[in-house]
Amino acid sequence: MFKKHYKLSSLSVQVVKHPGSPSQVVRHAAKRRASSSGDYDQTWCVVDVDEYRDLEHATALAREENVELVVSNPCFEVWLLLHHTDHRKWVRNYDAVKSLLLRHVPVPDDKSVNFERDYHHDEDGNPRWRQAVTRARRLAEEGREHLENPSTGMWRLALAIHGCAD
Template identity: 35%
Template structure:
């Protein structure tokens, strides 16, 4: 189960589903970041191997700490991106270690790289070929996913690699 804070994230992961891959339920519950994490905690059950939330840190230390505290109650795994999920999408196309002042700067950079991209029209096919390299780039920036506010960084690679492992024939 993957709960996303926005349409961009939901469209990306919904597009990742395949007949041969793991079963992925993707949802975009209403509410703010903490409401999404709270909803994820309420959905933890034996029905799912794991429950994840994919969220932006918004460069907000207090918000990030609250999301992490709430997730531990689940337990829920967090795929956090600083400043925003669009940074994860950037890594599919280029290496990028330059900090962003705000999320809109990352979105502008993504639009330069993928002119057809918009928040309301995210297609996994625009990013599929770069998934493995995005994981490598993200891991290099924050190898243990230990600093969710490192700008830029994303721990979404942990979720994607988990999904890829479940897609392997022996799994």
């Protein structure tokens, strides 16, 4: 939706879901990029902390494989919550984050995001994603998101995508 809204015609995004631990996701992304004949300029993996214990390994593997690893702790929805509020208190899990997010926007059962409806601009016309970037950067040092709750590295991917418009 970010690409569509900002009319980033030079940007090509391929979303591939791969179940497994963060290390398995990084390995899958690295293999996919290697077999693509140089079709990708950047490769990103987006994972949640959830119950995984291999995040240190996944972080090291991502560096080794030249894959950008985005970690949200405890879950991706922290990123969405930061579009609406500067939440800094520890949250147990997805259900807790969902309950906080529901104070601001509907949260569909399928976890889909409606960028235009929920996350584009606030009531003053400011881009919510830029506010989320500022808030997320204060939560954890870059690369240490897996250690801090709440936190998310999604701000890096948002800036990388938006940078394609510059």
